[in-house]
Amino acid sequence: MKSIKTSIIIALLIVFNTNAQVQKEQKWVSIIRNNESSWFATNEAKAIAENVLLYQRNIGGWPKNIQMQNPLTADQKKQLIAQKSDTKEITTDNGATTQEMLFLSKIYAQIPDERYKNAFLSGLNYLLEAQYENGGWPQFYPLKKGYYTHITYNDDSMANILNILKQIIDKTGYYSITPDDATIKKTQIAFNKGIDCILKTQYKQNGVLTAWCAQHDEITLLPANARAFELASLSGQESAKIVLLLMSLKNPSTEVITAVNSAVVWFEKTKITGIKIESVIGEDGKPNRVVVKDSNAEPLWARFMELNDNTPFFCDRDGIKKATLAEIGYERRNGYAWYTNGPKEVLKKYEDWKKKIESETVASPKKNQVTLKDEFNIVVDQKGNGDFKTIQEAINAAKAYTSKRINIFIKDGTYYEKVKIHAWNPNISLIGESREKTIITYDDNFNKIALGRNSTFYTYTVLVEGDDFFCKNLTIKNTSGPIGQAVALNVNANRALFTNCAFLGHQDTLYTSGEASKNYFKDCYIEGTTDFIFGDATVLFENCVINSKSDSYITAASTPKDNTYGYVFKNCKLTADANATKVYLGRPWRPYAKTVFINCEMGKQILAEGWSVWSKSDTEMSSFYAEYKCTGEGFQPKTRVNWSHQLTDAEAKNYTIENILDSNVTSSTKQWYLKSM
Structure with a gap:
């Protein structure tokens, strides 16, 4: 009898230890999403919650790739407490911060510990603080130098953030913690800005809206590179979650509807059929991913597609594009998701979404919508x-x-x-x-x-x-x-x-x-006053009055290196307030600045030397500053800095409106500057 009892105890211990080991080996994200709500009331969940609280920094966010369920030693706990004020490596990448907030919400619903609520609200405040004014979010906040400052859709980071904000402002109850009214108002503003950013960054390919890239420049909003093997490209993976988010909006605007419709057309256009990805054991005994033909396979989409024509490409850590998965090295070939079926969910839901939108539009026109006599x-x-x-x-x-x-x-x-x-x-x-x-x-x-x-x-x-x-x-x-x-x-x-x-x-x-x-x-x-005409566009100013209000610089061009023209002033008049007596025509904001004044009348406020290098002597060689047949007391060609130019008659003939504004435009937009006048 004793041996039977002993066997039962041993068996129970084995089961207990096995379950504990399985829980430990589960990925953190699986623990959060897969466990039943009742599990969040267990001592095991409470122990993990203590870890979550310890890993959270004072700024409100968490570092990434932490398996929160793993037990901590006393020394590790002390180290985490000491790091509370450290703001390095705090991020929303790889689900960080958003998944910890979800865990805290689930455990708070079972155990209303105020510490969980406060930690969740601190995380929400972190998300609100991290947002750019243009509506996007960087990968790390505070900002980390490098590509991390780009607006990041990578691994659904921004979609995850916006889904949290949406649940809160819609008061769905998905999150058990409700912020105060002032915070909800801030959340609504942040959400609206985020959607605006999504609409602004949808990529136009030859004038047609398509999808999104994994990263967009935080200033220009254009596609941007990340790691060497993550080149600027259209993304089959990240775009799917973005579209699902847009489809979840109540009373979507015309812009949102257009964005969804355009993306769906692009998904249909770029889907790949007749192949599947398999892992096979190679001669060396290691698993290897390969592309296999299969006429019955479900559609796939490439993770990276060329911006100009949607051609899939693959990259190794050398940053060199390859046409097939087989051409890149073993480590990247098997350590990265190069294909996705994410858009399948979009296509599955699209027809029902479209019917719903159409029926709502017929049944109930937009609230407060103005009926225009002539749109x-x-x-x-x-x-x-x-x-x-x-x-x-x-x-x-x-x-x-x-x-x-x-x-x-x-x-x-x-x-x-x-x-x-x-x-x-x-x-x-x-x-x-x-x-x-x-x-x-x-x-x-x-x-x-x-x-x-x-x-x-x-x-x-x-x-x-x-x-x-x-x-x-x-x-x-x-x-x-x-x-x-x-x-x-x-x-x-x-x-x-x-x-x-x-x-x-x-x-x-x-x-x-x-x-x-x-x-x-x-x-x-x-x-x-200072640099009051600046930037990198090609611009023709004709018959304009340019007035300086103080001693300083008129222009600060940042013309790209390969652009033929920068700022061109033709038949303009340069005037000044009475107190402005020492005015430069320009200085280079960037090394290859180009600024030319042609047939302009220059007042006496223009300095004899004319131009400045902005304390950057190397720009004397790289920039291009010139004048041609100007007049007035301020036009003193003989005393200009020796690195500026006086155009010859032959050179001046190139500065026609057609050459300046028509180059590199399509036939349909030729002489665009005459069509609206």
Whole structure:
């Protein structure tokens, strides 16, 4: 009898130890998602929760790739307590922070320990703090140098964050912890900005919306590289979770619906059939991933596809693209997910989603939607005698991705608002009643924005991201005053035309960006103090008045190395306030800056030397600064710095409007600068 009891005890111990070992060997994410809710009331769950609390840093986030369920020694616990204030390596990559928040929510539902609630709310605050002003999130926060600063969709990082925010603002009860009203309001704002960022970063391939990349540059929003084998490309994997998120939105906007429809078309276009991925044992006894033909296999999508034509490619750690999986080394071939079936879930749900959207649109038109008499001719009048009282309302109501021009007529008045022409709003025209009395004004500046070194780019009064933009007969002001960087107009679009407009500010009044962008300013007035015309776009200023308000620099070009033209001023007049007596024509913001003044009238405020190198002597050789047949007291070609140029007649002949603005454009956009005038 004794031996039977002993055997039973031994058997129970074996079962107990086996279960404990299985739990330990489970991956952390599996423990969170696979266990029944009742498990979160167990002592085992409580022990893991103590680890989760220990690993959380004071900033609110967690490091990645931690198996929280593994027991900690006394020394390890002391070390984690000592690291509480350390902000290095805190991230949302690989599910970090978002999965710990889910665990805390699940255990709090069973054990309402206030420490779990506070830790969850601290994690939420971390997510809100980490967001860029443009709506994206970096991979690490505080920022870690390198590609980690890019907006990261990689491994569904941003989709995971936005899904948490959505559950909270929708009050679904999925998370057992409810923030206060003020935090929910912040969460709503962050969520809206995140969706806006998703819409802005959807990649256009030859003018057609497709999908998303794993990383997008945090400033330009363009596709960006990460690790050597993670080159800028369209992603079959990350795009799927993004689309599923967009499909989950209630009352989706026209832009969201367009984004989903476009992505689904791209998924259908890029699916790969007739193959599957298998792991086989090679001659060396090691498992090896291979592509096998199988006519019955479910569709797959490549993780990396070329931006221009969707061709799948593969990379080893040398960063060299290969056409097939078999061409890359063993370690990367078997240590990375090169194919995905993620979009299958999108395609599975798409038809039902589409029917639902269509039925909702018929049954219940958008709340507060304005019925426009003419959707291509919209009137803004702050007195109420138009379609809208604000300019932004009119822009938001405009059709997305229309090929037909939408004219927004703005009645005289001072419109105190921050205006943004979205990337999905090409062919928009803003036409004021008069330049003197139709005024758009705002007062953001570098210190007010307070978003770090890139704050300048967010200070705009008007931001143009939609291509083929036209603006006429109005004034755009930044009224911050002489207190540092404060942009009036930020143009990050191609083929933008401004005629008979005024741009008023101090430092950094006008920012023109986009390496391939072409802009045209005609019969305009531009004033400022330091570097008040700056950027990397190719821009022609013709018949404009350029007024310096203090001793400083007019231009700060950052022309890309291979661009033929940068800033070109033709038949312009350079004037100055009475206190401005020492003004430079320009200095190079980047090494290959190009700025040329042709047939311009230069006032006496222009210094004899003309140009500055910005304390960067090497730019004397790399930059290109030139003049041709200018007039006025400020035109002193014989005393200019010896590294600047006076164009010959033959050289000057190249500076035609066609050469400057028509190069590298399609036949359909030739002479685009004449079509809207």
